[in-house]
Amino acid sequence: MSPRIGLDRATLLQAATEMADEYGLESVTLSSLAQKLKIRSPSLYNHVKGLPDLRRELALSGLSKMAARFEAVLPEACGDEVLHDFSVAYLDFARQHPGLYEAVQRAPDPEDRELSEAGGQVVSLVVRVIETYGLSGDAAIHAVRGIRSVLHGFVSIERQGGFGMPLDLDVTFRLLVDTFIAGIKALRVQGET
Structure with missing residues (x-):
C-alpha cells in the first residue's frame, strides 16, 4: 500500500464515521480504518494520536x-x-x-x-x-x-x-x-x- 495523497483529518473522520454507522463503533480500529483508506496504519498517527483520540473525534x-x-x-x-x-x-x-x-x-x-x-x-x-x-x-x-x-x-x-x-x-x-x-x-x- 502506498501512502494516500491528500489524506486529511476530515477525510479520516468521514471514513471512520461511515464505518461506525455501518458496522458499529467497536468496528472502528486503526487497522480497519487504514484498510478502508488503503493506507498503512502508522500513517493515521499523522492525524490522530491513537484509537482513543479517534473515538473522541467521533x-x-x-x-x-x-x-x-x-x-x-x-x-x-x-x-x-x-x-x-x-x-x-x-x-x-x-x-x-x-x-x-x-x-x-x-x-x-x-x-x-x-x-x-x-x-x-x-x-x-x-x-x-x-x-x-x-x-x-x-x-x-x-x-x-x-x-x-x-x-x-x-x-x-x-x-x-x-x-x-x-x-x-x-x-x-x-x-x-x-x-x-x-x-x-x-x-x-x-x-x-
Missing part, C-alpha cells in the same frame, strides 16, 4: 451534528410539538448515524473540556425543551434524564431488533412521547401544589 462530531439537528427543530415548534419534534430529531439522528450515536453515549473525561462543552451544549438544548413545560432546577434535570432514558431505551431496543410484533414503530414512539409529556405535566402540577 464523539465531538456526533455531538455537533446532534446539536445542529436539535437547534433546527426547536424554533419551529410550540407546546407539546416541541418535545415531539425534539424526540423525532433524536430518533432520526440515532437511526441515520448509529455509530456516532453510540460514540456520544459515553461519558466524557471530566478533564476534556472541549468534549464536556459539546455535551453540555446538547444538554442545554434538551433543558430548553423541558423548560417549555415550566420546569426548572432539579425538576428540569430529572425530566431531562427521564426523556433521555425514554428515547435511548427506544433506540436501543429498536437497534437490537427487540420490537418483533408487526406494529408501526413510529406509532409506538409517538405514544411513548405522549406518555412522557403527560408525566411532565403531572410533575409540573405537583410542583405547583
